[in-house]
Amino acid sequence: MQDVSDGNAPAIARTLVRGVDWPAIPGPRASLLLAMQFQFTQSQWWQPEVLRQQQVRQAANLLAHAVRSVPFYGEHFRTSGYDDADGVSPESWAQVPLLQREHIQHFGDALRSRQLPPDHGRVFDYATSGSTGSPIRFSKTEIAELFWRAFTLRDHLWHQRDLGGKLAVIRTTVNEAEGAGWGPATNEVFDTGSCATLNIRTDIAAQAEWLRKQNPDYLLSHPSNILALAKRCLETGIRVPHLRQVRTFGETLMPGLREACLEAWGATLTDVYSAEEVGYIALQCPAHEHYHVQAESLLVEVLDGAGRPCSSGEIGRVVLTTLHNFAMPLIRYQIGDYAEVGDPCPCGRGLPVLRRIMGRQRNMLTLPDGRQHWPSFPAEGWLPIAPVRQFQLVQRDLASIEARFVADRPVTADEKQQLAAMLHEYLRYPFRIDFVQLDEIERKPNSKFEDFISEVSR
């Protein structure tokens, strides 16, 4: 646990025993999360070779499980000529074949384990379109969820947040509400302040007004939404005096965003790099603006065009292995993002450094009356209607949207009608939708993927 400076109340765990407040005697779930923090506070300082050794040891367990119980991998390894007879070592790891996003789209069910060890808990099913507009379905165990919670807590502790403060959240999965507690990861261990939520499809002017009223200590949302909100507050003179830190996720940080948060609210910004199907990939260093890979749960490789590891300063494809999700092991999974490898961090942590991440970039949607909001059109909307493998929306003008997509077969008129109805609902306006089926949707030259392009508001 870190020392708490800058006047915040110290983070003291919740106690289970009445009358014993400090040091707390935490309950079983809190003890589990704190036991993981204890290990993280050791492993974050390990040398990269030590980390890598433990990762490969864990990856060998995962591989053995995958070959034994996941139909896809037996076949995948055989057809790519990979021989797993000798097990894996740091040297032989590069021979393990890559998993593409298209593999998950085509062989989804064959990627699920037929023999999950019972102590990995329940399995949860989700869908995501990730940072490249390519929808997939995936499954996670309770153990994978436990890592998600543990890293949420690590992020709070790294950035020394005042857990008694008020949190405001603007994202897709919530509606306008106010309640106690920051969420399960934090509440299980600490007494936290209140949390106010607002759906991200709320127009920016209304969001700014809500933010002024809430006056939170912390604000969590997507980067492009934060930028629009900061601009709105600056233009209209809306002040949010309590706001001290903005937290962002789910998109590439655009240049000038940190400065805009300082100018609008006097708030710093911390970013995380995460993806629903793999969890937290990297958290911002407590002392710098770059990111530390969460090496305790993910083996992250950044590979050049020839499949070799990139050196510091080079940009390559992000390849991930989820070390603990035995329900649907993702082994050397090419997620579709690019990243720049950084130098070892002066903070002394041995967790690998990513200097920049080139993932999703998104513009704001503009309604005909001029109101703007962050466009949400998730995988759950597309997948039940048509076999769409990738999509990208372009707002051509105030009344029409071009919906570009890649699909395994021609999409029927009836399916297009259903897709249009789905988009009307998600985008909150009956735009004219022009469908364009393509063989491939290109990335921008800077390696970012734009899943919503606006020719109106950029």
Ligand SMILES: [Zn+2]
């Ligand atoms: Zn660092």
